[in-house]
Amino acid sequence: MNWLTTRRHFALMVAPALIIYSLYMICPILYSLYYSFTNFDGVSAGGFAGLDNYRQMAQDDAFWTSMRNTGIILGIALFLLIPLGFLLAILLSGRVKGSGALRALVFAPAIIAPILVGLIWIFILDPKIGLVNAFLLAIGVPAHPQWIGGPTLSSYSIGFVYLWQQIGFVLTIFYAGLRMLPRDVMEASSLDGASRWQQLRHIQIPMLRETFGIVTALVVTGVFKVFELVYALTGGGPVHLSEVMVSYMYHITFTTQQYGYGMALAVVVFVVGALASAATFLDNRRKGEVR
Amino acid sequence: MTAVLDRLATKRALLWALLLGVVAAYAFPFLYLMLTSFKTPSDALAVPPTILPKVWSLENFAKALDTPGVTAAFINSITTAVLSTVISLVLAVPAAYAVSRFGTVSGRVFIVVALVTRMVPPVAIGVPLIGMMKTLGLTDTPVGTAIAHTTISLPLSIWLMVSFFEAVPAELEDAAKVDGCSRMGALIRVVLPVVSGGVAVTAIFAFLASWNEFLFALLLTAVKAQTVPILIANFQTQYGLQWGPMTAMATLYSIPVILLTLVLQRRIVAGLTLGAVKG
Numbered sequence: 001m002n003w004l005t006t007r008r009h010f011a012l013m014v015a016p017a018l019i020i021y022s023l024y025m026i027c028p029i030l031y032s033l034y035y036s037f038t039n040f041d042g043v044s045a046g047g048f049a050g051l052d053n054y055r056q057m058a059q060d061d062a063f064w065t066s067m068r069n070t071g072i073i074l075g076i077a078l079f080l081l082i083p084l085g086f087l088l089a090i091l092l093s094g095r096v097k098g099s100g101a102l103r104a105l106v107f108a109p110a111i112i113a114p115i116l117v118g119l120i121w122i123f124i125l126d127p128k129i130g131l132v133n134a135f136l137l138a139i140g141v142p143a144h145p146q147w148i149g150g151p152t153l154s155s156y157s158i159g160f161v162y163l164w165q166q167i168g169f170v171l172t173i174f175y176a177g178l179r180m181l182p183r184d185v186m187e188a189s190s191l192d193g194a195s196r197w198q199q200l201r202h203i204q205i206p207m208l209r210e211t212f213g214i215v216t217a218l219v220v221t222g223v224f225k226v227f228e229l230v231y232a233l234t235g236g237g238p239v240h241l242s243e244v245m246v247s248y249m250y251h252i253t254f255t256t257q258q259y260g261y262g263m264a265l266a267v268v269v270f271v272v273g274a275l276a277s278a279a280t281f282l283d284n285r286r287k288g289e290v291r
Numbered sequence: 292m293t294a295v296l297d298r299l300a301t302k303r304a305l306l307w308a309l310l311l312g313v314v315a316a317y318a319f320p321f322l323y324l325m326l327t328s329f330k331t332p333s334d335a336l337a338v339p340p341t342i343l344p345k346v347w348s349l350e351n352f353a354k355a356l357d358t359p360g361v362t363a364a365f366i367n368s369i370t371t372a373v374l375s376t377v378i379s380l381v382l383a384v385p386a387a388y389a390v391s392r393f394g395t396v397s398g399r400v401f402i403v404v405a406l407v408t409r410m411v412p413p414v415a416i417g418v419p420l421i422g423m424m425k426t427l428g429l430t431d432t433p434v435g436t437a438i439a440h441t442t443i444s445l446p447l448s449i450w451l452m453v454s455f456f457e458a459v460p461a462e463l464e465d466a467a468k469v470d471g472c473s474r475m476g477a478l479i480r481v482v483l484p485v486v487s488g489g490v491a492v493t494a495i496f497a498f499l500a501s502w503n504e505f506l507f508a509l510l511l512t513a514v515k516a517q518t519v520p521i522l523i524a525n526f527q528t529q530y531g532l533q534w535g536p537m538t539a540m541a542t543l544y545s546i547p548v549i550l551l552t553l554v555l556q557r558r559i560v561a562g563l564t565l566g567a568v569k570g
Contacts, residue, residue, distance in 0.1 A: 010389045014390070014401065016381075016382050016385070016386070017449065018401065020445070021445055024420065024442045027419065028423070029408065029411055029415065031419035035419075091309070092310070100556070102314050104556040106314060106317055108318075108549050108552060111503070112545045113503035113505065114505065120324045120541070123323060123324060129337070129338060131323065131342070133339075137339060138339070225412050225413075228506075231524070232524070246412045253417065254510070259418050266415030270412070
């Protein structure tokens with residue numbers, strides 16, 4: 001085929017997507033990166049501030065709280081969401097009647113608007129009108145924990161809601177991975193007398209290493225984007241105690257209008273998120289080499 | 292022998308019970324939202340709450356639909372999502388085809404860049420995006436919001452479409468070319484019909500991304516182009532604590548999406564796993 005026509009075709013077909021994406025995504029990102037070195041407030045142009053915004057961050061308690069809270073959600077995602085999602089995928093991969101319908105049902109929260117997911121859980125978790133505390137009262141537990149809106153439990157609750165929202169998605173990917181494993185390996189191993197647990201431990205989990213890597217990367221990226229759940233469930237309060245990194249960034253940027261500082265936070269969220277993804281990716285690769 | 296069979300049956304029944312329990316617990320929060328939407332507005336806020344409505348009532352729905360701007364918001368949500376889906380597909384299909392067929396380095400780089408930028412939280416591009424939309428006169432219009440939503444759905448759409456195109460053997464186009472089709476002709480007449488299922492999956496994902504999106508809609512719309520998620524969030528603040536009508540709105544907004552997934556479950560799951568597993 002003629003080289004020139006191929007090149008021209010390629011350019012013509014990719015160009016529209018590339019232009020729109022650069023214009024509305026790449027350019028804004030570069031702008032934001034620049035703003036992070038200024039004290040732009042949205043009205044006056046704002047002068048160049050060097051690393052001032054980043055220095056301010058180091059002394060900002062609310063920022064560190066938001067980091068810690070994001071860490072809590074990340075912990076719940078890594079140590080509960082992924083293992084539970086895998087376990088459910090294993091359970092549903094057995095030839096159980098109606099498992100297709102069950103999978104569809106479990107998948108549903110992943111396609112409801114995240115803001116509505118937050119709303120749904122207000123009716124469960126709210127200390128006054130929520131069902132959990134009503135249940136505790138009904139069985140005679142006098143305590144009245146502030147699952148959301150209190151100073152300590154909110155982030156754990158948000159992490160739990162995130163688990164509820166994402167587990168169908170995680171399960172679906174694991175399920176697809178399990179289905180792609182060659183059947184004969186499993187059959188041969190059970191002929192050789194391997195127990196179910198041994199098959200899981202020595203065949204399925206090692207062979208799904210790549211799937212685990214993908215799921216982990218997706219989950220980690222997702223955690224650093226959690227916003228609507230916090231917006232709906234606690235609004236970041238009280239006094240920023242339940243803020244996650246993105247919701248705090250939203251507050252600084254759009255409520256207090258410190259654009260420069262807000263964008264510095266954005267840069268840090270991106271870098272921390274990217275580092276976390278890279279770390280899980282490398283960890284997964286290292287484990288692969290050990291085996 | 293019967294003992295073994297019995298044990299197997301018991302095991303299976305136990306597994307069933309376990310799964311059913313998990314799923315029931317799982318579906319409950321959403322079910323409870325729907326039940327609450329059928330309570331009377333004051334019962335929705337009762338302390339302590341009851342699971343079933345004391346009186347089944349449609350008052351919350353009536354109140355919700357009576358709120359100013361509800362119809363407009365539903366129309367906006369549909370318009371924005373359809374526009375964004377169309378823009379995504381028009382941009383993504385040729386780009387993905389080029390990347391999968393001409394497979395040049397720049398195409399791969401584009402994909403990787405798109406994946407990395409997915410890690411940028413949308414809040415981060417809010418400020419420059421608002422500025423640009425103002426300059427273009429697109430703030431508070433469905434077009435502006437749809438373009439913003441396209442930044443989210445475009446990388447995913449290209450990603451999915453590349454996987455679908457790669458599954459089509461190149462011989463198919465070679466044959467079309469021998470028969471006198473141009474490259475473009477081959478794409479439109481031969482390849483696109485083969486991947487039409489993939490295009491449908493990609494469209495569903497682009498649609499859902501826009502339908503459910505909250506932040507850009509919050510930043511870029513004021514009154515005229517407001518979408519339903521923003522309206523629902525406003526129930527919490529603007530109209531005081533209108534919890535009951537809010538549950539009715541939430542039910543109305545999520546039911547179509549849930550029905551859609553139940554009907555198209557196989558396709559959605561296929562698209563999702565293709566996008567994720569092939570990555």
